[in-house]
Amino acid sequence: MDNLLEVRDLRKFFPIKKGLFSQTVGQVKAVNGVNLDIKRGETLGLVGESGCGKTTVGRSILRLIEPTSGSVKFEGKEVTAMGPSEMRHLRREMQIIFQDPYSSLNPRITVGGMLSEIIKFHKLRKNDEEVQKRVQELLDIVGLRPEYARRYPHEFSGGQRQRIGIARALSVEPKFIVCDEPVSALDVSIQSQVINLLGDLQREFALTYLFIAHDLSVVEHISDRVAVMYLGEIVELADAKDLYANPKHPYTQALLSAVPIPDPRRRRERIVLAGDVPSPANLPSGCYFHPRCPKVMADCKVTHPVLGDDGSGHVTRCLLYPESIPAGSVTMNGAPLKQARA
Numbered sequence: 001m002d003n004l005l006e007v008r009d010l011r012k013f014f015p016i017k018k019g020l021f022s023q024t025v026g027q028v029k030a031v032n033g034v035n036l037d038i039k040r041g042e043t044l045g046l047v048g049e050s051g052c053g054k055t056t057v058g059r060s061i062l063r064l065i066e067p068t069s070g071s072v073k074f075e076g077k078e079v080t081a082m083g084p085s086e087m088r089h090l091r092r093e094m095q096i097i098f099q100d101p102y103s104s105l106n107p108r109i110t111v112g113g114m115l116s117e118i119i120k121f122h123k124l125r126k127n128d129e130e131v132q133k134r135v136q137e138l139l140d141i142v143g144l145r146p147e148y149a150r151r152y153p154h155e156f157s158g159g160q161r162q163r164i165g166i167a168r169a170l171s172v173e174p175k176f177i178v179c180d181e182p183v184s185a186l187d188v189s190i191q192s193q194v195i196n197l198l199g200d201l202q203r204e205f206a207l208t209y210l211f212i213a214h215d216l217s218v219v220e221h222i223s224d225r226v227a228v229m230y231l232g233e234i235v236e237l238a239d240a241k242d243l244y245a246n247p248k249h250p251y252t253q254a255l256l257s258a259v260p261i262p263d264p265r266r267r268r269e270r271i272v273l274a275g276d277v278p279s280p281a282n283l284p285s286g287c288y289f290h291p292r293c294p295k296v297m298a299d300c301k302v303t304h305p306v307l308g309d310d311g312s313g314h315v316t317r318c319l320l321y322p323e324s325i326p327a328g329s330v331t332m333n334g335a336p337l338k339q340a341r342a
């Protein structure tokens, strides 16, 4: 599979301003050097607690917010360098499904009106009759009845609104969709229906997804690979089966310990993390996870681990693994750190 999307050293810093003259007194490092490849046709799950930067990654890729620096290539073309007309074309190829579709739907326009406006704006059908046919087709694709085209957003349930959000994303026939916590606001019983629908649509229309969630259980069945984020960085990325069976980073292990196992004979010990996620405006020294890590060592407070590959494509950012130790780093006692861990 070739890469549809390549993200390199993506950063998004938000300035902290204070005082009468709004002087910049610091920066919130929401995304701090993220590298990702997303293969054509795959689902990459992106998981982490609230405030870890995952939504900012999704929006920076789409340039809904401008990244501070870094490169985003879609089908080999640099997205961050595109002008308005190229971006308008790209908006058709790359779409987003929001957590709360209601806030992004115009309450005064019917669902049919909203979908036909998009189809006409992008000149995707020749005449009104074809536009209306396409609206009906889109509603059918997402499992909504044709007469719903005449309804307004407030007349739908949460699950139905999310289906409308999906229909809106599909209306421009995209190749890539950022699914930004698409089921977090829904009842558990509805969540699996929406996830199944997204899976079916992916197969039918050869879609590629970046699926953002704060819970590893949500992305387990839909993801081919999963990346875990903490304080603006990827701390682990692996094939989904491998990550769930063999989580290496202590943060992933803690997130996974909160996922219930359906088989009562198998048990997973719950790892409760101490404290809250530190502020991205004031990052900890060394490994950013060290103030909460159950396996913290003295060296973790001074050495920032790199994202290292164990040779199988399973990458981890943790000094417990030699591949994550930066070249030339030494222990607190001055000995080479790599040799000490090997």
Ligand code: SF4
Residues within 6 Å of the ligand: 249, 250, 251, 287, 288, 289, 290, 293, 294, 295, 296, 297, 300, 305, 317, 318, 319, 320
């Ligand atoms: Fe924990 Fe140290 Fe690994 Fe960071 S580097 S995750 S603090 S063991």
